[in-house]
Amino acid sequence: MNTKERILKGSLALFNEEGEARQTAVDIANVLEMSPGNLYYHFKGKGAIIAALYDEFEAGMRALLRGARGRITSIEDNWLYLYVLLEDIHGFRFFYRNLGEILARYPALAVRFRALLAEQRQTISALLGDLEKAGVLHLMPRMKPVLVQQILMMLTFWLSMDAVTGAGEEEASLIHKTVFSIMTLVIPHMGGAGLEAMQAISAYYDTVMEK
């Protein structure tokens, strides 16, 4: 791992653990046991680190969204895919926990995040469309944009909700609950297959939550 990568990895861990707002470039250098001068040689301040972290997150998320097209056709695939998406978002949780605040402080990121939301919206819509084509999902035309919006809202604000309520739930449990919640949005529109999937997901959920 080169120094640049070490700085990014260390900063992400620090922000996720302590929040980003109160950290300075000097704090980051201290945590990495590095001189502020050396840090500055690689990144011209905290803003540059945030931008580089967002680059990484965005590239990863776009790859995940594009990789999904046309390949995820069963309920089980969607269920697993949701875990992957939520784990990716959880890795960047300092950003999502204080979404409005960070976007207000970094307006350039707000523009890019808006574009990412639009791509997420398209992907969710395409995934639901694939389930419809596969005959698993039966949506009234009016319901589709509503369901897409509900899923997008949950994907965007599950970590803010946890932060605002002060629940501070542990990662695995919060992800399980959120996957379960998103799947229950879709399942009522699946008829008999949905009931089966619900039972399978519930059983899995019980097993995991008991650990």
Added chain:
Amino acid sequence: MNTKERILKGSLALFNEEGEARQTAVDIANVLEMSPGNLYYHFKGKGAIIAALYDEFEAGMRALLRGARGRITSIEDNWLYLYVLLEDIHGFRFFYRNLGEILARYPALAVRFRALLAEQRQTISALLGDLEKAGVLHLMPRMKPVLVQQILMMLTFWLSMDAVTGAGEEEASLIHKTVFSIMTLVIPHMGGAGLEAMQAISAYYDTVMEK
């Protein structure tokens, strides 16, 4: 209307229109065509105005939540009640649009808002319980906390979602869509009555959205 009320009303309108973060006490005095000294005589700075506005919002919301207990038993009542709740929240939209940011700047409000969320959660749960007792709603025991959390998340973040996506939807339309979205969370668990309600709500929604 006395001077204090005039300041609160003017500040709320200004914050809702322009956002709260960039406004100063002097800006508020200017908008009200009042000297900063006169404003300061009534409120010791912007923080005191925010606190007084939150007092008002909280008192109104708590009255709404307590008024609901045991009195809202049909689907139609719930549907109308949602409009009232969302309109109340919309009146205080500067707060909800930048929820995380404002709570970070006013930690005393964060504590109070958390308590308000807990009361909202209890009320939603009680309202769903009343629908169950009335035989309108049939929830698997596992589904109830999931549904309560989904509704609470939507009530809390519908305005943030609008802000983050930059949609900036007009009030009536945004409230209609959000009511529709929340009702569609509940309706799949209502059996035949749900389908009827869905059709009634859809028809109403079409009429309103065409205007």
